[in-house]
Amino acid sequence: MTKFDLREWLETAWASGQLEMVKGADAALEIGAASQLNYKRKVPKALLFDDIKGYPPGYRVLTGSVSNPNLLGRTLNLGSDLSDLELVEALRGKPQEWLEGSPDFSAYEVADGPVFENVVKKDEINFLDFPSPIWHEHDGGRYIGTGCAVITSDPDTGAINLGAYRMQVQDDGKAVSINAESGKHGFQHITKWFEKEGRAPVAATLGQHPVFLVVAGTEVPTGVSEMEYAGAILGEKVPFVRGPDTGLPIPAESELAFEGWLYPDRKRPEGPFGEWTGYYSGDVTPVLTVEVTGLFHRNDPVILGAPPGKPPHDYSYMRSVMKSAMATDALRGMGLAGVAGVWCHEVGGGRSIIAVAIQQRYAGHSRQAGYLTAQHPVTAYMNRFVIVVDSDINPRDLDEVMWAVSTRCDPARDIEIMHYSWGSRVDPLGLAGQPAYNTRALIDACRPFERLNDFPMVAESSAEVLKRVANKWPGLRE
Ligand SMILES: Cc1cc2nc3c(=O)[nH]c(=O)nc-3n(C[C@H](O)[C@H](O)[C@H](O)COP(=O)(O)O)c2cc1C
Numbered sequence: 001m002t003k004f005d006l007r008e009w010l011e012t013a014w015a016s017g018q019l020e021m022v023k024g025a026d027a028a029l030e031i032g033a034a035s036q037l038n039y040k041r042k043v044p045k046a047l048l049f050d051d052i053k054g055y056p057p058g059y060r061v062l063t064g065s066v067s068n069p070n071l072l073g074r075t076l077n078l079g080s081d082l083s084d085l086e087l088v089e090a091l092r093g094k095p096q097e098w099l100e101g102s103p104d105f106s107a108y109e110v111a112d113g114p115v116f117e118n119v120v121k122k123d124e125i126n127f128l129d130f131p132s133p134i135w136h137e138h139d140g141g142r143y144i145g146t147g148c149a150v151i152t153s154d155p156d157t158g159a160i161n162l163g164a165y166r167m168q169v170q171d172d173g174k175a176v177s178i179n180a181e182s183g184k185h186g187f188q189h190i191t192k193w194f195e196k197e198g199r200a201p202v203a204a205t206l207g208q209h210p211v212f213l214v215v216a217g218t219e220v221p222t223g224v225s226e227m228e229y230a231g232a233i234l235g236e237k238v239p240f241v242r243g244p245d246t247g248l249p250i251p252a253e254s255e256l257a258f259e260g261w262l263y264p265d266r267k268r269p270e271g272p273f274g275e276w277t278g279y280y281s282g283d284v285t286p287v288l289t290v291e292v293t294g295l296f297h298r299n300d301p302v303i304l305g306a307p308p309g310k311p312p313h314d315y316s317y318m319r320s321v322m323k324s325a326m327a328t329d330a331l332r333g334m335g336l337a338g339v340a341g342v343w344c345h346e347v348g349g350g351r352s353i354i355a356v357a358i359q360q361r362y363a364g365h366s367r368q369a370g371y372l373t374a375q376h377p378v379t380a381y382m383n384r385f386v387i388v389v390d391s392d393i394n395p396r397d398l399d400e401v402m403w404a405v406s407t408r409c410d411p412a413r414d415i416e417i418m419h420y421s422w423g424s425r426v427d428p429l430g431l432a433g434q435p436a437y438n439t440r441a442l443i444d445a446c447r448p449f450e451r452l453n454d455f456p457m458v459a460e461s462s463a464e465v466l467k468r469v470a471n472k473w474p475g476l477r478e
Pocket of ligand 1: 148167182186216308
C-alpha cells in the first residue's frame with residue numbers, strides 16, 4: 001500500500017472525525033442533494049455513501065473530499081490540523097516547489113495492482129453496475145465521472161496528462177462521454193491523435209485518492225505529468241499498471257478505471273449539467289464518447305464524486321485555495337515585481353473574479369499585473385474580472401476589495417476590456433453554437449501611481465493606536 005491508496009485516506013479521515021457515513025441514499029438525486037446540504041455547512045465534511053439503493057453494500061461514493069482546510073491539508077500532505085489561514089500560509093511557494101520537484105517523482109510501472117482485482121470482460125462492461133449519480137435535478141443523465149482523472153498522452157512526446165473532465169454514462173451503460181473543453185491539455189492530446197492516427201487512446205480513473213482530483217482538476221503547466229506532480233506533493237512515486245489495450249498508465253491503487261478509444265465521429269448527446277458557475281451548462285450537444293475496451297475495479301470500489309453547482313460546491317474551496325497559491329507563484333515566477341498576494345474568489349468558482357494585491361513600483365505596474373493575471377495559462381480560462389489593488393488591501397476580503405474599487409477606480413480610465421479571450425461552453429452568458437470566447441475586464445483599483453504621495457489618507461486609526469486602545473479595553477476586540 002502506498003500513500004496513494006484511498007482506503008488509507010478514508011481511515012485517517014474517519015479516525016479524525018472528518019468523514020461521515022450516509023446509508024441508504026438513492027444515486028438519483030439523493031446523493032447530490034445530501035452533498036449539497038453538506039457543502040453549505042460552515043465546515044463541510046467528507047461524506048461516504050454506502051448501502052446505495054439498488055447496489056451491493058460496499059459499492060460506495062465519496063464526496064466533499066477536499067471541502068475544508070483539514071481535508072485539503074491532509075490530501076496535500078501539508079498537515080491535518082490546519083486552520084484555513086494556516087493552510088493558505090503552508091501553501092505559499094508550494095506549487096512552484098512541486099513543479100520543480102516533479103522530475104524526481106517519475107511514476108513507475110508495476111505488473112499488478114489492486115485495480116486489477118476485477119477485470120470485466122469487454123462485452124460485460126456496464127457503468128450502471130456502479131452507483132452513477134444524477135447529481136442535480138435537471139442534469140441530462142448519470143455522471144459517473146466528476147472527481148475523475150482522464151489519462152491521455154501526447155502522440156509526439158509520450159507525455160502523459162491527467163485532467164478532470166465530466167463523464168456522462170452513455171449507451172445504456174456501455175460507454176461514457178468525455179467533455180474536455182477545447183484548449184485543455186487532454187483535448188489537445190486527443191486532437192493530435194485524431195490528426196495523426198484517426199483515433200485517440202484514453203483511460204480514466206473514477207475513484208482514487210483525492211490528490212488526483214486536485215492535480216487533474218487544476219491547471220498544472222503543460223509538459224508536467226500530473227502523476228509526477230502528485231508524486232512531488234505526497235513525496236512518493238505513483239505506481240501504475242498499463243491498460244492492456246491502450247498501454248496508458250493507470251494508478252495501480254485506483255478504485256475503478258477503464259480504457260478505450262475515441263474517434264472523431266463517435267459522439268453522443270451530452271448535458272445539460274449543473275456546473276461550477278452555478279448554472280446548468282448550455283444545451284444538449286454531441287460529445288466524444290469512448291469505445292470502452294477494458295474496465296477494472298477493486299473489490300467494493302469507491303467512486304470519487306466532485307459535483308459542481310452554485311458555490312460553495314464540492315471543490316470550490318480547493319479550487320480557490322489552490323488557484324490562489326498557483327497564481328501567486330506564477331506571477332512571481334514571471335518576474336512581476338511587488339506581488340503581495342492573489343486571491344481567486346470562491347464565489348467566482350476560483351476563476352471568474354481574481355483579486356491581485358501589489359506594492360506599486362512604477363507607472364504601468366498595476367495594469368501589467370492585471371493583464372498578466374487575466375491571460376496567464378494558470379488563470380486565463382473563464383476569467384471575467386481581475387481586480388488589482390494596492391498592498392494595503394487584503395485581496396481575500398471582498399469587502400476590502402470592493403471598497404478599493406469604490407474609491408480608487410475611476411471607471412472612465414481604470415477599466416480595460418479584453419475581447420475574444422478564453423471562455424467556456426459552461427459560461428451562462430455564452431450562446432449555443434458560437435465559439436466559446438469571452439470578454440473580460442481589468443479593474444485597476446490601485447491609487448494612481450502619480451498620486452501615490454498625495455492621495456487622501458485612509459481614515460482609520462493606525463495599528464499602533466489600535467493596539468494601545470485594545471490593550472486598555474481588551475473586550476472591544478471580541
Ligand atoms: C470535478 C471537476 C470537474 C471538471 N469538469 C470539467 C469538464 O467537464 N470539462 C473541462 O474542460 N474541464 C473540467 N474541469 C476543469 C479541468 O479539470 C481543469 O481545467 C484542468 O486543469 C484540466 O486539466 P488540463 O489542464 O491538464 O487540461 C473540471 C474540474 C474539476 C475539479
